[in-house]
Amino acid sequence: MPNQACVRAHTNIALIKYWGKRDETYFLPMNSSLSMTLDKLYTDTMVVFDEAFSQDSFYLNGEKQGEKETQKISKFIDLFREEKKTALRARVESINHVPTAAGLASSASAFAALAGAANLALGLDLDPQRLSTFARRGSGSATRSIYGGFVEWDMGTCSDDSFAVPVDDANWDIGMVIVAVNQKAKEVSSRIGMKRTVETSPFYPAWVESAKKDILDIKAAIATKDFIRLGEITEANGMKMHGTMLGAEPPFSYWEPDSIVAIKTAQALRKQGIPCYVTMDAGPNVKVLCRLSQAETIKEALLEHFTEDKLIITKPGKGIRELTA
Ligand code: 2P0
Structure with a gap:
């Protein structure tokens, strides 16, 4: 053994x-x-x-x-x-x-x-x-x-x-640009944050209902390799999750001013015809879902506001595997 x-x-x-x-x-x-x-x-x-x-x-x-x-x-x-x-x-x-x-x-x-x-x-x-x-x-x-x-x-x-x-x-020209945003205040841990949201936010039941539909819709977008739809559903779902936290008691948010800078940059790129969509988790970092082939262009735009070391381009990764010596 x-x-x-x-x-x-x-x-x-x-x-x-x-x-x-x-x-x-x-x-x-x-x-x-x-x-x-x-x-x-x-x-x-x-x-x-x-x-x-x-x-x-x-x-x-x-x-x-x-x-x-x-x-x-x-x-x-x-x-x-x-x-x-x-x-x-x-x-x-x-x-x-x-x-x-x-x-x-x-x-x-x-x-x-x-x-x-x-x-x-x-x-x-x-x-x-x-x-x-x-x-x-x-x-x-x-x-x-x-x-x-x-x-x-x-x-x-x-x-x-x-x-x-x-x-x-996910092997179809998909990438992500991670914007590592400086954190000023200490965050509420995700475990405590989600518990507080479930117990106190009046928006929470609507979130659960809405997420049920989002998962069906995103799987349909993936099945047809519809990147725009994939991005739209991703961005909307993340925003709804963050909305539930604003409704919690006491309310909380993981956003920092620079999170908004990154979001606005992605939105401006979209207006210029570059499809890219944001999502955020239990912290201020912004993840920009994009075409891998356009990730460098997106990084260039973000470099106007963030230093190089704060921007990470990544592609989809593999599942777990054993490492042998
Ligand atoms: C996620 N997050 O789906 C969500 C979105 C953060 C926001 O999963 O309590 O560390 O250990 O199950 O997995 C972060 O929470 O929480 C998380 P526990 P976890 O990725």
Whole structure:
């Protein structure tokens, strides 16, 4: 039995957002979501199980992590230990490959890579769909990082069928320009933000209804490779999600002044005939969905307002895979 494995998982950006849980223990979402896996941003994680270890340990970018971070990882690995019926402790070493200053810490690639490595290291042989239900228990968005291209996280009816489904390899002139916007105030964590929104925002039920339609529409756009429609639905869905937060009590927003600068730049490009569409997550960064062949032109326009190190061009990425020495 192999007792160690190293797996790479890429992060993903939701085009139809996950915002709110119907079950906080099992990370079951209120609505299905759909994302694009990104080529440039990923996590490599090595997991070793060994009888010689008396406790789990966790190293991130070469630094030993404290008790709180390690406990989070331990709790997640417990899911795999239960499945394998083993008490073996693990050493986890993760390297986050995120371009400098991107400000895009990602639990999606982290938990997908850890899930993939734990699965292989324990010889569990979980198929990707089942594996995605495990990744989900670490972080909702990690469910989708198991696969590459466009991926749906089907909300399902219970823990066993709330999993990721590959939709399309996105290999049709699709790109994304990430605008890393400086953050001034400390953000509300996505976990707390979504909970507050579900519990207090009067806009929330409308969001859930609207997201149901958006996911059907975006899948139709993907099926016909209709980029304009894909972009329109993406931008509108993200705006609706951010709208729910303005209705929460107390209200909150992740937007910074520079987020608006990036949005206006994308809108101006659109008026000039370059199709590009924005989406934002639980932070001030703006992601511009575009034709990969036009990404450099879009970057040029953004360079009028942002420095080079804040702009990252990426294309769709692959699903998780084992790294062999
Ligand atoms: C998404 N976000 O679909 C949405 C859009 C942020 C905005 O998934 O509580 O870290 O670990 O399940 O996955 C960020 O939330 O939250 C997120 P948990 P997660 O990508």
